[in-house]
Structures are given as C-alpha cells and as structure tokens.
Amino acid sequence: MSLLSPVVDGDGAPFWEYASRGELRVQTCADCAEPRFPPRPCCPYCQSFDSDWRPVSGRGRIWSYVVPHPPLLPGYAELAPYNTVLVELTDAPRIRLVGNVVTAADAPLDSVDPARLRIGAGVRVVFAPPDEQGLRLPRWLLERP
Amino acid sequence: MAGLKDATAIAGIGRTAFAKQLPESERTLACRAIVAALDDAGIAASEVDAFASYTMEETDEVEIAKAIGAGDVTFFSKVGYGGGGSCATLAHLAAAVATGQASVGVAWRSRKRGSGPRPWRNTAVQLPTPGQWTRPFGLLRPADEIGMLARRYMHEYGATRDHFFNVALACRNRANQNPAAMMYDRPLTRDMYMTSRWISEPLCLFDNCLETDGALACVVVSAERARDCRQKPVYLHSVAQGLPAQHHGMVNYWNDDPLTGPAWTAARQLWKTADFGPDDVDVAQIYDAFTPLIPLSLEGYGFCGRGEGAAFTEGGALEIGGRLPLNTAGGGLSEAYVHGFNLITEGVRQLRGTSTAQVPSASTCLVTAGEGVPTSAVLLRS
Numbered sequence: 297m298s299l300l301s302p303v304v305d306g307d308g309a310p311f312w313e314y315a316s317r318g319e320l321r322v323q324t325c326a327d328c329a330e331p332r333f334p335p336r337p338c339c340p341y342c343q344s345f346d347s348d349w350r351p352v353s354g355r356g357r358i359w360s361y362v363v364p365h366p367p368l369l370p371g372y373a374e375l376a377p378y379n380t381v382l383v384e385l386t387d388a389p390r391i392r393l394v395g396n397v398v399t400a401a402d403a404p405l406d407s408v409d410p411a412r413l414r415i416g417a418g419v420r421v422v423f424a425p426p427d428e429q430g431l432r433l434p435r436w437l438l439e440r441p
Numbered sequence: 442m443a444g445l446k447d448a449t450a451i452a453g454i455g456r457t458a459f460a461k462q463l464p465e466s467e468r469t470l471a472c473r474a475i476v477a478a479l480d481d482a483g484i485a486a487s488e489v490d491a492f493a494s495y496t497m498e499e500t501d502e503v504e505i506a507k508a509i510g511a512g513d514v515t516f517f518s519k520v521g522y523g524g525g526g527s528c529a530t531l532a533h534l535a536a537a538v539a540t541g542q543a544s545v546g547v548a549w550r551s552r553k554r555g556s557g558p559r560p561w562r563n564t565a566v567q568l569p570t571p572g573q574w575t576r577p578f579g580l581l582r583p584a585d586e587i588g589m590l591a592r593r594y595m596h597e598y599g600a601t602r603d604h605f606f607n608v609a610l611a612c613r614n615r616a617n618q619n620p621a622a623m624m625y626d627r628p629l630t631r632d633m634y635m636t637s638r639w640i641s642e643p644l645c646l647f648d649n650c651l652e653t654d655g656a657l658a659c660v661v662v663s664a665e666r667a668r669d670c671r672q673k674p675v676y677l678h679s680v681a682q683g684l685p686a687q688h689h690g691m692v693n694y695w696n697d698d699p700l701t702g703p704a705w706t707a708a709r710q711l712w713k714t715a716d717f718g719p720d721d722v723d724v725a726q727i728y729d730a731f732t733p734l735i736p737l738s739l740e741g742y743g744f745c746g747r748g749e750g751a752a753f754t755e756g757g758a759l760e761i762g763g764r765l766p767l768n769t770a771g772g773g774l775s776e777a778y779v780h781g782f783n784l785i786t787e788g789v790r791q792l793r794g795t796s797t798a799q800v801p802s803a804s805t806c807l808v809t810a811g812e813g814v815p816t817s818a819v820l821l822r823s
C-alpha cells in the first residue's frame with residue numbers, strides 16, 4: 297500500500313515543480329517581498345497578485361511533532377508509529393512546513409526513533425525519490441543525527 | 442444598539458439515545474430529536490418556519506420539514522467547519538427570529554459517527570488544498586492535527602499529561618452522574634489514563650472524544666413567545682462566530698501564533714455584546730473533541746491568562762463545586778460526540794435547573810463550538 301501523494305492545485309504547483317528538482321522555494325510577494333504559505337493567488341499584506349518563488353536555505357527547526365498510532369490509513373498503519381513534524385524555516389520563521397524526519401532521503405517514515413526528536417532541534421531538507429506521479433516530497437534530516 | 446441580546450430564547454430541547462450503534466437512519470433520528478424538542482416547548486410542528494444546521498449535516502431541511510409537517514419555511518441556513526458550527530446554528534436562528542424573518546426556528550444535528558465511516562478515511566475529500574500540505578506526511582486525522590498543537594503547548598507552557606487527564610476526568614465524573622451518557626457506568630482512573638494506548642502522541646485514547654450515533658435539536662423563538670411556552674426560557678444573551686485573520690482550517694500552523702485559535706476571535710465578539718464577563722459564568726460547556734482544546738479555550742474565552750489554561754484545571758476547578766464546572770453532562774469526551782450539540786442542550790438543562798449534575802442556582806452558561814476550526818459560541822442566561 298503506497299502513501300498518499302499530494303493532489304496539486306494551481307496555486308501549489310510551483311512548489312511541487314521546484315521540489316521535483318530538489319529545490320525548496322517559498323511563494324513571495326513580488327511587490328512587498330513578504331513570503332506566504334500555503335500558496336494563494338493574492339498577497340495578504342498588500343493585495344498584489346504578482347508573486348515569485350524564492351529559494352530558501354532548507355534549514356529549519358522542529359516547532360512541534362506528533363507520533364501517530366493506528367487506526368490509520370493502511371499504508372501509514374504499516375509504518376506506525378512514525379513521526380510527523382512541523383518545521384519552522386530559519387530564513388522565514390512564520391513559514392512552517394509539515395514533514396517527516398528520516399535518516400536518509402529514501403528512508404521510510406519510521407526510520408528515526410521518535411525519542412530522538414526534540415522541539416527546537418535543527419533540521420535540513422532533502423527530497424524523497426519521485427513517487428508514482430513524479431512528485432518529490434521534502435523530508436528532513438536531523439542536523440545532529 | 443439593541444442587537445440580539447436576550448431577544449430570543451431556547452424554548453425546547455430534544456434528543457435521541459446515544460450509542461455506538463443505533464438502528465435508525467440519520468433522517469429518522471433527526472426527526473425524533475426535533476419532534477421531541479417541539480414537544481418540550483409545546484409548539485406545533487406546523488409553526489416551524491426556520492431551520493439551521495451544519496454543512497456536514499447529511500439530512501437536509503427539505504426532507505426534515507416535509508417529514509415533521511413544518512409549515513412554510515422562510516429561513517434556512519447551514520454553517521461550515523464541522524463542530525465549529527454548533528453554536529452558530531443558534532446564532533443564525535436568533536438573527537432570523539429577532540429580525541422578523543421567521544418566528545419558530547429549529548436547529549439540529551444528527552450523526553452516525555459511531556457506526557458510520559470516519560470522515561478522515563475519505564482520502565478523496567482530504568487531499569486537495571489544504572490536504573496537499575499535510576496528508577502525504579501522515580498528518581491524517583484531527584487527533585494528529587491537534588496533537589501537534591498540544592505538544593507545542595506542553596513545551597511552551599509546562600502543560601503535562603496530568604492537566605489533560607484533569608479535563609478527561611471532570612467530563613467522565615459528570616458522565617457517571619448522567620444515565621444518558623455513553624460512559625455513565627464507566628469510571629476513569631489516572632492509572633487507566635496513563636496506561637491507555639496512544640492515538641497520536643502526546644494524545645492517548647482518553648484525550649479523544651467518543652464515536653457516537655445520535656441526534657439533538659433545539660427550538661428558538663422570540664423572548665416574548667418563550668415566556669408563554671411550556672419550559673422556563675433560556676435566553677440567548679450573546680452569540681458570536683470566529684474566523685481569525687490568516688486562519689487555516691484545523692491546521693492553524695501558519696499564523697504568527699498558532700496557539701491562539703478561533704476561540705480568541707469569537708470571545709472578543711461574545712463579551713463585547715454581553716452584560717457580564719468570564720468571572721460571572723456559573724457553568725461552562727466547552728467543546729472537547731480533544732482534551733487540549735479545554736485549556737486553549739479557557740485562555741481564549743478569558744477565564745485565565747495566556748499559558749495559564751493547564752494550571753487552571755488543577756485543584757478540581759472543573760469539577761462540581763470548583764471555579765468553573767465543565768461539561769456537566771459528560772461532554773464529547775464522555776457523554777456523546779454529536780459535534781458539540783449535546784453541549785448546547787446541557788447548557789439549557791443547567792439554566793432550567795434540571796441537569797443530572799446541577800450547579801446550584803446556575804444562571805449563566807458559556808457554550809462553545811469546536812476550537813481549532815472556524816468556531817462559534819453562545820452565552821446563555823436564565
């Protein structure tokens with residue numbers, strides 16, 4: 297049983313296109329330069345409809361995390377307990393990405409012992425191998441494994 | 442500004458049994474609850490001309506109106522965001538009745554969550570925006586989404602599992618006094634809580650609401666009309682909805698401060714149009730799909746300061762005789778989880794003086810809807 301693949305919409309498509317090239321980029325207003333997430337058509341700060349996708353360093357800190365146990369969807373139940381983290385980006389502190397801490401880009405969701413996770417721990421982004429739709433999910437490695 | 446303050450009242454309440462599995466359909470259960478509420482009020486079904494429910498309600502007003510024998514209906518409304526809509530159904534009816542759009546309103550919720558499928562299992566509904574940012578990473582269920590906030594809350598403010606247990610215990614103790622509650626004959630101990638299975642760490646089994654089949658309804662009429670009804674009127678003193686700036690569904694992770702959720706927004710509006718404040722609330726029915734929602738809501742509605750919600754639960758504060766008796770029929774954690782509508786009917790019973798865990802001479806009650814999603818709340822007074 298495979299895991300869920302993102303269902304990409306028009307606003308989110310650039311994020312996934314950059315991710316498939318191994319780049320982490322955040323939608324940023326072309327007029328006032330404020331980053332925003334999740335992607336959307338209009339800047340909430342200045343109402344501009346023009347945006348860029350700005351590269352970020354891919355460094356962040358764990359803001360919080362959970363360790364889900366069954367009942368879960370089948371593909372996830374097989375891997376449980378695994379971790380799901382919320383990573384606050386170093387370059388853009390209000391931008392927080394949901395993800396998973398793993399031991400390597402291609403390692404399974406349950407590859408890190410949850411006891412090793414701490415709020416505030418430094419992480420850096422890697423990208424999973426392409427899924428069936430060719431999408432690559434950002435994943436996170438502990439800075440101090 | 443006269444507004445809605447005390448202009449309308451709840452004149453009748455009704456419900457079905459609560460169980461893990463009930464044989465009747467959601468439509469039949471809805472009709473039973475509504476007919477019971479009208480009978481409680483002493484109002485004929487033919488007088489009903491307004492309906493309000495949740496967008497997630499799968500019975501619709503056309504079928505309900507036809508089945509119960511309602512008259513011509515001139516107002517109908519459905520409120521989004523799941524459990525966030527409970528109190529808003531009353532707010533919409535209050536507005537309709539107070540402005541003369543209708544005269545007898547019925548709000549209802551019927552649900553077979555105990556025997557039916559769990560909504561989060563439907564991946565087709567889950568995945569489009571905003572699901573693309575959360576679901577693939579295994580953040581699948583509401584328990585996972587709230588667990589993320591709970592862990593951060595524990596980290597930031599020193600909240601512990603014992604604080605969450607205080608919430609679970611207060612609800613269970615009240616359910617143990619309420620023969621209609623699903624957990625009536627099932628006491629809870631600290632040992633049971635601490636050794637129960639995880640659902641999404643840091644949340645365990647007893648931090649989660651019940652899966653329930655059941656239905657409930659309320660009848661809303663003008664204050665004037667309510668004084669001639671069968672039951673003592675319970676006035677809708679203040680009503681509010683809350684959708685905070687930059688809010689994002691149940692994963693409110695992209696605000697400056699994800700730990701201040703929709704409760705804060707609803708509370709500002711609620712207290713603005715009320716004649717009293719949090720210190721004057723005798724009893725509270727606070728939406729408890731998950732235990733951490735209680736400390737977050739206690740802060741949001743102003744019963745304590747920011748970060749003090751966990752400590753507020755200490756020393757029996759939420760028990761009968763405590764500072765703020767909570768969820769006195771057992772709440773979603775221990776009476777039934779019908780998207781919080783049972784919290785409304787219990788608020789009414791408290792102000793009628795007919796609760797199974799009656800707070801002596803209670804005359805004010807706060808009822809809240811789901812926190813973490815766009816929400817709503819009402820202040821009831823007798």
Ligand SMILES: [Zn+2]
Binds near residue numbers: 329340342
């Ligand atoms: Zn802008």
